[in-house]
Amino acid sequence: MRPKTLLVSLFAVGLSGPAFALDDAGVAAALKQRLEGDRTGACLAVAVVEAAGVSRAYGCASAEGEPRVGAGTAFEIGSVSKTMVAAVLAQEILAGGGSLDDPLAAWLPEGTKLPDFEGQPILLRHVVTHTSGLPALPPGVAIADPANPYAGMNAKMLHAALGRVQLPRAPGTAFEYSNFALMLLSDALARRTGQDFEALLDQRLFTPLGMQGAYVDRRPEGVTAARGHAPNTQPVPAWTFKPGLAGVGGVRATLDDMVAYVQGQLGDAPEALVPALELSQQPVWTDGQPSMAMNWIIAPLNGRPVHVHEGGTGGFSSLVAFDREAGRGVVVLSDTALHSLGGLGSIGLHLLDPKVPLGQPRVATPAPEALMDALVGDYQLQGAMKLTLRRKGGALEVQAQGQPAFELGHDSAGDFYPLAFDALLKPVRQPDGSQSFVWVQGGGAMPAQRIGARGKTP
Template identity: 25%
Template sequence: MKRAVTIVAVGGILALVSACSPAGSGAPASSPATAGPAYASALNSDVPDVMKDNAIPGVVVLITSPSKGDFTAEFGTAELGSDVAMSIDDHVRVGSNTKTMTGTVILQLEQEGKLSLSDPISKFRPDVPGGENITLAELAEMRSGLYSYTSDAGFNATLDSDPQKAWTPDELLAIAFSHPVNAAPGTEFEYSNTNTVLLGTVIEKVTGMSASEAFDERIFTPLGLKNTSLPAAADSSIPDPHAHGYQFGTNVSTIDSYAVPEAEQAGALDGTVKPVDQTKANPSWAWTAGGAISTPNDLAVYVKAMVGGGLLDDAEQKARFDSVQPIDPANPNVGYGIGIAQFAPGIYGHDGQLPGFSSFMAYDVTTGDTIIIGCNLSASPVTGENAAVVVAKSVIAELYGSSVVPPDDLEKDE
């Protein structure tokens, strides 16, 4: 997102990206897998390299692959300056991976005849500027043209000055609606957290329950996700075990880019420029656009069901895949649909980023491979890219070959 989720697609042809563990961090020795599939040795080398080159304190990697073999490993430190190892059981704020959950519930409600994707948002929120011409589908597909409240300077200043503020959806939407729209509905892809917060209000109005309750009843409980939740607005805690989460720079200074100024990059890499500990910052501002908490094991179960089937009937699942459109017409392999990203043909999922944490989840419908990455850093201070995506590029290159070239960052915002 910016502040809540970067759609950095790992697209069509993947390029081998050298990997990295932060210098000067006091990180403990990593705990890579000591045995496993043929690719394990390469990842045990590549991932620490990527961490070092991007000042990422800690990483967890979970891969399940029917043909290539399974792999689980933890690298780096869960707390800078302390000898605390990362754990595959750590809870992570999953950022914009939450958007896939919101999209799933919207599709379930259409399946039940309680709404239609062709409904205008004005049917549920008369206050949306031009809402009579914006459909629920356009919101879910990031084609509404509405301004994202997370780009507002005053909003970001409040995140810095009052990190424990419990935001309401109406406060967030008021910020968005105070700005002109960016485009006419349906004319262009533009990632906006406003879209998914609006869908969250639709879920609450149609179901008569909180979005947290709806997610739990419709997704978390049916899938047995005991370590996944969408916390209430006043709850800024994160369950144990969990790593400390870090971000270089303030929310105001990172509105345009998460990369630190060039003069500070060497310091970020050698540990003399310190990131901000954002572990306890209240993520209520992200809500149904990015506020969920999960674990790698839960995410693996979830993304397989979300992409492979189990949460929707066949018709709605097909509608979800059919909704995917290229983000950039020049790269048709990378697309976005109803709360779902296509990273390459047959590989779907999402990524997530908000202050302190980043994550990546993908499922390959052809091979049955699942890839989960969790990091306790928002973004690389060198490139500004989602830290988990930086690691994911290296992992995917190893799994699928180094002849593929990933696209540039498609969207900084979570």
């Protein structure tokens, strides 16, 4: 659920969707091919949902030691939680409790100051399509603990932050992913129904769909919370949220829970729930890219709409996608944050359509000497600090201004990465033949510009 553009680039390729079936062995083989030897050490739980049944597989990058994940393991699903907010909102709408054309202001406490654009208000349809114009995070709300960035935020802070926002454009005119907007909606739904968000999800989704291991804070008996990891293999703390704000990314679920969720999205849900799930899947914004339903991205697959959402927290990545026409869905859950490395799109889309390349594991490899020598130098990151790259024996090391130096590894995808923390250095060859790079960290990608001998950028 880090602020980022979700899956848009993954659907730039043309896809086709011939009918096919996979069993457990087939899913396990694909998982092994994609994951075995990956430098992140990630462990994944994967399922393909079809009318004929469900195929599952669990696997880790390293075959050594005891498996970290299994049927009773709950993963942080991050922003996939937002699709559950959509389902609850759809239920409210069908019950006569609101409309997508309601102003967001009507769902917030009286007196809350909201921005508009030349008199045009933010509507609920703008919130669930990420076209509200609200920024990714609430301005002026400090993140006290970067390892658990949402833990200190509460609804009062968010409402106050609205008064510090100036919309850059009319709502509904451009896609801009906003966790801020979804936290507001999550809290508004909890207030409207008079329940904390976990109880609301349990009553409206978890219990009806048989998602017995899904939870926010109250972990069911027999369920083990997975330990999250950074892509440098190091364990990281869990992310937590205030009760009303958990719809932005606070749900934890097992593979079987998410299988039941996808089966419900494909039509196998209690009769009373089907209309709400179907309403949440209907296109709401089609004036730009990506097309959006209610918190679902809609992407084309051989002329058919595929609904998809990725999620990511500090130590987890997730992907859920389904094709209603083909009657097929896929779930991929990782106990390692892989969003800075491209996420789970390659394996997820391959399992929906085998013509989509599966992708390869990122294996630690020696870096080319010429490339390392060409990268050595001083750089300015766009909007951030200065960095120095220098040789250290047979490797590169990076040092930010005023900070210690850190050794960089290199992988088979051609990228460098700090051995001590989560970031990525992606080399970029310039038009004049020189080398530069893009630094990826904390959900942002910052181009680097080389600083000349006199300390000035060209």
